[in-house]
Amino acid sequence: MNRVLIKNAKIVNEGQIFEGDVLIENDIIVEIADSISAKSADCKIIDAEGNYLIPGMIDDQVHFREPGLTHKGDIASESRAAVAGGITSFIEQPNTVPNAVTQELLEQKYQIAAEKSYANYSFMMGATNDNLEEVLKTDPKNVAGIKIFLGSSTGNMLVDNEKVLETIFSGTKMLIAVHCEDEATIQANLEHYKAEFGEDIPMKYHPLIRSEEACYISSSKAVELAKKTGARLHVFHVSTAKETNLFTNKIPLENKQITAEVCIHHLWFTDADYEKKGSLIKWNPAVKTAEDKKALWEALLDDRIDVVATDHAPHTLEEKKNVYTKAPSGGPLVQHALVAMFEAHHQGKISVEKIVEKTAHNPAKIFKIEKRGFIKVGYYADLAIVNTGLPWNVKKENILYKCGWSPFEGFNFKSRITHTFVNGQLVYQNFKVKEIQAGKRLSFDR
Structure with a gap:
């Protein structure tokens, strides 16, 4: 024993x-x-x-890159980094290669994790415009939820068919998690800046391309659809002040049908940091203004936003060094997320009890995870x-991500x-x- x-x-x-x-x-x-x-x-x-x-953090949104993208990270390497950061459970997203959009492909990821993972794991089932039958087969007892990208993603994972969306929202009792950015708005903004700069758009324009408007159009539509259909909706990585007003703190978390998450990078960085950090803080949705950051903190503390997560999504430094249009979005965060929240505690922004509520208790409640989070x-x-x-300093020698870098390096x-x-x-x-x-x-x- x-x-x-x-x-x-x-x-x-x-x-x-x-x-x-x-x-x-x-x-x-x-x-x-x-x-x-x-x-x-x-x-x-x-x-x-x-x-x-404290109860180990339950990170409800990570991209551990296996299968298909394992030069960036894999379940073993990134779950090792996660436990080093006090994260004991993670929920991984379906935009691996191939995308986890059939029950068979989804189960293959579980089999990999059963052999390799240092932390507890679950995987989201991915929705597309044409896999409704597979989505509706998902077992609510052993799969975290359904993931829908309402902005572009890997492969065929952009769901932009209104009829399909409504059918998923009304046809499943499972939690539906959404990435909300309006693709038409993003593409129009991108063409505008490409006309001015070509492919090498200065990184500071990223939050103007993937703009507040792009986020709000999409997230407000998802919230409206959830209200219409009675779906259980969880909005990932809220990044703007405007979006925080879509969510309520008037009812207990257990009674909420619509919940929201904020990520470490949107609570930490602002658009002023692009000058120094460049593509290392290029995420989708984009890191935005100091006013947005302030509003996100306010919404987290007054319980309109329910969960803190990482959206951990590693890329190699070589990939990140590309010009704007070729540099991928995302970065590694699981090893440094909890200590970043405790840094905010040192700054007087949040209590230790509230950190635990947002990183462990609430993810367990929202996803109804059995016997964890407390x-x-x-x-x-x-x-x-x-x-x-x-105290400790983040440096190359103590970074455990397979990609070998961190946006916190030197801190x-x-x-x-x-x-x-x-x-x-x-x-x-x-x-x-x-x-x-x-x-x-x-x-x-x-």
Whole structure:
């Protein structure tokens, strides 16, 4: 039996911080108390030394690039980076190669993860204009949800047929997650700037090409359709102030039919950073203005926005060095997401309790993930210890992404993830990932 006793922790759970111990047997939390003594000689004791013990982050949107794009990243490499960042579960998106748009292709990804993943995993089923039959076969018990790109993506994944959209929205009880950018608006903006600059458009125009208008047209349409059909809608990576007004904080999360996510990069960077960072912060949707960033923080804190995620999407530096029209959008974030949120805590922007709510509790509630996202007896022991007084510098030698770079390179974080547990296994400790692929397939209470 695997027995682990975590002592002297500041336990963060459901809006409270209390000092105590946590006992794990095999993969489950079996006791939480002020003080617990080791029940047997084979019990491994870990002294948290007064640091925070939090539920591991559940990242509801990542692109781990396997199959088909494994020169950028793969499930093993990126899940290793994730556990180093205190992320214990991830939900991966369908725009791999081939796209996960049939039940067979979707299941192949689960089989890869079962062999390789250091963190718990689920994969979204991808929708296209012509795979409705496959989409409706998706099992709500063991698949996180349906993903729809309402802006261009890899392969055939742009869904722009209104009839198909309405059929999906009205035909499934599963959570539907959407990428919202209006393709016609983007293409018109792109042609305007290409006429002026050719292919080498200065990066600062990215948020004007993939504009506030492009985001709002698409997200407002998705929200309207969800209201019309009663669909369970989750809007990924909200990036503008205008969009935050589409969401409500007037009802409890459990009663919301429409929820929203914000990503680390939209909470951290602004359009002023393009001059220094260039394509390294080229994401879709684009990083926008300081006013947008401020509004996103306000919406996160007042609960119009429910979840913080990464949209982790690595590319090689060689790919990123291309001219604007050829440089791909996306960047690696899983290793640095939680410490970035704790940096915001140091700046007085957010409490530790709220960080845990937005990164662990709420993703578990929104996706109805079974027995994860909380520090509770009977729940899986997916945990991270965070030392808020142990600074470290992000540099090439400690970056674990396969692509080998980070938009945070050179930054000094004040907090460090010292330990990560996945299903009760200590998989990461002080900059070292242990070779334990402890990840399990997520299941859902639906």
